[in-house]
Amino acid sequence: MAGLKTAVLLSGRGTNLGALIDECAGDGAPAEIVGVVSNVPGAAGLQRAEAAGIKTRVIDHKGYPDRGSFEDDIHQCLQGLEAELVCLAGFMRILTAGFVARWHDRLINVHPSLLPAYRGLDTHARVLADGARFTGCTVHFVRAEMDAGPIIVRAAVPVHPGDDAERLAQRVLAAEHRIYPLALRLIAAGR
Numbered sequence: 129m130a131g132l133k134t135a136v137l138l139s140g141r142g143t144n145l146g147a148l149i150d151e152c153a154g155d156g157a158p159a160e161i162v163g164v165v166s167n168v169p170g171a172a173g174l175q176r177a178e179a180a181g182i183k184t185r186v187i188d189h190k191g192y193p194d195r196g197s198f199e200d201d202i203h204q205c206l207q208g209l210e211a212e213l214v215c216l217a218g219f220m221r222i223l224t225a226g227f228v229a230r231w232h233d234r235l236i237n238v239h240p241s242l243l244p245a246y247r248g249l250d251t252h253a254r255v256l257a258d259g260a261r262f263t264g265c266t267v268h269f270v271r272a273e274m275d276a277g278p279i280i281v282r283a284a285v286p287v288h289p290g291d292d293a294e295r296l297a298q299r300v301l302a303a304e305h306r307i308y309p310l311a312l313r314l315i316a317a318g319r
């Protein structure tokens with residue numbers, strides 16, 4: 129393994145982590161996943177990482193008096209891993225402007241909508257309520273403003289008649305699994 133030293137922050141099941149792990153396996157890997165950090169103890173994403181032999185760490189926000197001290201520990205952990213790039217993959221904590229500045233242009237996120245449309249949570253339910261015919265997903269550099277920042281890759285996904293939020297989420301998630309590894313590859317190639 130070689131390439132851009134990449135850390136992943138997550139809070140949940142880690143299917144996007146799985147897609148990144150697969151991209152970084154074998155010859156021609158664009159990056160090396162040097163560690164996975166979860167703010168949620170027992171997150172399924174941690175098991176995925178361990179199964180792939182990747183270092184894991186739990187930094188539970190509930191154990192900190194404020195966001196700043198929580199983020200200081202995450203920052204130190206990322207530095208300890210010598211991370212050059214940090215991927216948010218279903219990391220469900222808002223990061224402060226201070227943290228985002230420390231990782232400027234080295235912190236990316238995947239979001240389940242075609243940004244700048246549908247920032248925030250419950251994107252699929254809102255897309256369906258609006259009767260939109262297309263939605264999608266976006267990988268972008270993180271800025272202090274939530275779900276904003278320069279776009280790296282987007283994929284459009286059709287909304288089918290009869291979709292509910294769960295079915296639409298599955299279709300969008302499959303697209304996330306294609307574009308997140310692609311974004312990693314583009315960044316690692318200096319594009």
Ligand code: GAR
Binds near residue numbers: 144219239240
């Ligand atoms: C993904 O759909 C990702 O886009 C979303 O959480 C899910 C994580 O799934 N992220 C956000 O909503 C961030 N605002 P995963 O744990 O299976 O990768």
